[in-house]
Amino acid sequence: MRLLNRTAGRLSRHRRRPVAGLLVLLLGLFATGTFYAAFAPAQAETTASDAAQVEEGRELFLIGCAFCHGTNGEGVLTESGTQYGPALAGVGAAAVDFQVGTGRMPLVQPGQQAPRKPVIYSQDEIDALGAFVASLGPGPAVPEESEYSVEGLSAEEQEEAVVRGGEIFRTNCTACHNFDGAGGAMPRGGYAPSLKGVEPKYIYEALLTGPQSMPTFSNGNLTPEDKADVIAYLQESEEQPTYGGFGLGSMGPVAEGLFAWVVGIGGLVGFAIWIAAHSTRSLKQKGTTE
Amino acid sequence: MTPDDPKDPAGQHETVPGTSPGASPQGGVVPDSRGEFTPVRTDTPVADPGLPAHQWRPTDVDPKLEKRAERQVAGMFVAAQVFVVLFVVSYFVFDIGGDGDAILGLGASTVTLGLCLGIALLLIGVGIIQWARKLMGDHEISEMRHPARSSDEDRTATLEALRVGTEESGIARRPLIRNTLLGSVGLLGVPAVVLLRDLGPTPGEVATEQPYEGAGLANTVWADGMRVVRDVIGTPIRAADLEIGDLVNATAAALYETNEEGELVLEGTERLIANSKAPVIVVRMEPDEIEDVDGRENWTVDGIIAYSKICTHVGCPISLYERTTHHVLCPCHQSTFDLADGANVVFGPAARALPQLALAVDDEGYLVAQSDFDEPVGPSFWERG
Numbered sequence: 001m002r003l004l005n006r007t008a009g010r011l012s013r014h015r016r017r018p019v020a021g022l023l024v025l026l027l028g029l030f031a032t033g034t035f036y037a038a039f040a041p042a043q044a045e046t047t048a049s050d051a052a053q054v055e056e057g058r059e060l061f062l063i064g065c066a067f068c069h070g071t072n073g074e075g076v077l078t079e080s081g082t083q084y085g086p087a088l089a090g091v092g093a094a095a096v097d098f099q100v101g102t103g104r105m106p107l108v109q110p111g112q113q114a115p116r117k118p119v120i121y122s123q124d125e126i127d128a129l130g131a132f133v134a135s136l137g138p139g140p141a142v143p144e145e146s147e148y149s150v151e152g153l154s155a156e157e158q159e160e161a162v163v164r165g166g167e168i169f170r171t172n173c174t175a176c177h178n179f180d181g182a183g184g185a186m187p188r189g190g191y192a193p194s195l196k197g198v199e200p201k202y203i204y205e206a207l208l209t210g211p212q213s214m215p216t217f218s219n220g221n222l223t224p225e226d227k228a229d230v231i232a233y234l235q236e237s238e239e240q241p242t243y244g245g246f247g248l249g250s251m252g253p254v255a256e257g258l259f260a261w262v263v264g265i266g267g268l269v270g271f272a273i274w275i276a277a278h279s280t281r282s283l284k285q286k287g288t289t290e
Numbered sequence: 291m292t293p294d295d296p297k298d299p300a301g302q303h304e305t306v307p308g309t310s311p312g313a314s315p316q317g318g319v320v321p322d323s324r325g326e327f328t329p330v331r332t333d334t335p336v337a338d339p340g341l342p343a344h345q346w347r348p349t350d351v352d353p354k355l356e357k358r359a360e361r362q363v364a365g366m367f368v369a370a371q372v373f374v375v376l377f378v379v380s381y382f383v384f385d386i387g388g389d390g391d392a393i394l395g396l397g398a399s400t401v402t403l404g405l406c407l408g409i410a411l412l413l414i415g416v417g418i419i420q421w422a423r424k425l426m427g428d429h430e431i432s433e434m435r436h437p438a439r440s441s442d443e444d445r446t447a448t449l450e451a452l453r454v455g456t457e458e459s460g461i462a463r464r465p466l467i468r469n470t471l472l473g474s475v476g477l478l479g480v481p482a483v484v485l486l487r488d489l490g491p492t493p494g495e496v497a498t499e500q501p502y503e504g505a506g507l508a509n510t511v512w513a514d515g516m517r518v519v520r521d522v523i524g525t526p527i528r529a530a531d532l533e534i535g536d537l538v539n540a541t542a543a544a545l546y547e548t549n550e551e552g553e554l555v556l557e558g559t560e561r562l563i564a565n566s567k568a569p570v571i572v573v574r575m576e577p578d579e580i581e582d583v584d585g586r587e588n589w590t591v592d593g594i595i596a597y598s599k600i601c602t603h604v605g606c607p608i609s610l611y612e613r614t615t616h617h618v619l620c621p622c623h624q625s626t627f628d629l630a631d632g633a634n635v636v637f638g639p640a641a642r643a644l645p646q647l648a649l650a651v652d653d654e655g656y657l658v659a660q661s662d663f664d665e666p667v668g669p670s671f672w673e674r675g
């Protein structure tokens with residue numbers, strides 16, 4: 001508006017006739033009105049709805065989350081000074097979308113592991129919670145689909161992404177999530193969850209926010225493209241047939257060893273017993289029946 | 291007793307079992323006045339009670355069953371032949387590695403080849419066992435043990451031969467010859483030692499000598515000012531871009547250096563050796579969470595700290611990192627290191643903390659090493675001390 005006024009002012013200095021000045025004034029007023037009508041109410045509406053969303057999120061938060069995380073997300077300490085629920089300023093909407101969207105939060109009880117459970121909030125409620133937590137401090141936002149998808153790429157580029165993603169995955173992720181993303185044991189009774197069938201958005205958010213004891217892979221650590229490549233690889237590897245036999249959950253030597261010992265060695269023991277077992281005997285004597 | 295010939299006339303078996311002489315022993319156990327049994331010493335050992343009467347199998351006594359067992363065994367051998375033929379057929383019919391989804395998602399070729407060959411071998415084995423159990427002679431036999439000691443004549447003859455040999459060679463009477471012979475044969479060990487020593491570098495050379503950059507167990511390719519790059523990606527890491535809680539699996543920039551033609555400078559064995567010792571784990575935590583280690587005050591950058599990724603136990607690469615506890619856990623034998631406390635061992639068989647890489651930032655803000663590690667990375671070796 002100030003720009004418009006200035007423009008009008010400049011024109012008026014160069015005016016030749018009073019009618020021209022009047023016209024310019026009218027034009028300026030008209031344009032200002034149109035601009036205002038076009039933008040101002042819309043802005044007011046979004047801020048209003050943002051505030052409403054944050055407020056809705058705050059109410060949900062007070063009911064479902066505040067018991068552990070504190071009424072303002074400041075975290076709660078136990079009497080002995082250990083963390084009951086961590087502070088949430090700065091974790092961002094992405095962390096909320098991951099934790100609540102996969103059913104991990106709210107927890108049934110505090111413990112070593114936050115297991116995946118049926119989701120109890122609707123996506124709108126999750127968004128509201130996210131908006132509230134994001135308002136506590138700047139943190140990663142929920143990613144757009146374009147950030148974690150390789151859809152738009154050509155077939156060749158997608159293939160390259162899968163190969164690269166595989167390398168990144170094997171270097172950074174397999175230590176905990178297993179060579180096939182099947183998950184694995186962690187210290188003190190915890191476990192790294194399986195990555196099979198996890199929606200790309202949640203993998204991206206987990207990388208970004210480091211849920212529970214997982215380290216973070218922020219965008220300064222692995223770029224968004226790197227993360228998208230890892231996701232492309234995981235999706236591709238899920239579609240691969242298990243050449244050469246049953247994968248036994250891809251759990252590696254434990255499951256395979258169990259199978260070998262029980263089925264393999266057990267079968268051999270069975271044969272050994274059969275070989276050495278006494279065969280059926282007859283009461284008849286040879287020669288007497290002949 | 292001798293092994294039975296299955297073709298023996300049946301009547302001959304009757305004399306073998308259960309009819310040994312002396313079935314009623316002369317010594318033994320007799321009840322005393324109170325009706326209790328106490329062992330009584332006798333001069334004669336317990337007489338051989340012989341074998342119990344042989345019991346025949348149905349296939350021995352019933353010719354119909356015998357024929358049936360014969361047909362069973364032959365049937366299994368024929369079925370094995372069929373499966374061998376099927377194996378060859380499926381080898382040519384199904385695409386190897388193709389049809390990945392057929393038959394429970396295991397692949398048509400894999401399943402048919404494996405099953406055909408497996409079943410054929412199993413049928414042959416089961417057939418042979420069935421043959422042995424049903425049709426081959428199964429008469430109990432005893433084989434006597436013979437003493438291992440040679441006869442007295444043989445023993446004296448051997449000793450005599452030895453004595454004559456010693457006497458005639460004069461080895462006992464001529465110590466000069468004997469000792470020089472021993473000396474010459476003993477010295478033959480020296481050429482062997484010299485040749486073996488030359489088969490490779492000495493352990494000391496393996497530890498320290500550097501025919502090329504980073505060779506030797508005690509060295510790596512890290513050097514002053516070398517950038518820390520993301521492993522397998524090869525891009526440098528800007529210190530300011532890392533967030534608290536980040537874990538970067540990183541390595542030395544030397545591994546991604548290229549020449550004018552764009553080819554990697556480090557190639558072949560040199561590359562493998564560099565790659566095996568250079569990897570580091572870079573983590574960022576709250577600076578005040580890091581315990582000070584004497585002499586390493588300036589080795590971190592704003593809470594960014596780097597340790598060798600090679601376990602000091604037997605050298606597995608480790609990056610199972612718990613952000614909340616700052617522990618890394620080795621998947622091989624569960625050694626656990628506390629990265630906030632000088633990477634000291636908090637659990638497991640490893641004996642030494644992970645070597646720390648001194649970090650700094652260059653003019654462009656990227657993480658660089660201050661020098662090579664100040665101790666050898668990875669597991670212990672003899673010369674390490």
Ligand code: FES
Nearest residue numbers: 601603604620623
């Ligand atoms: S190699 Fe790490 S604990 Fe054995």
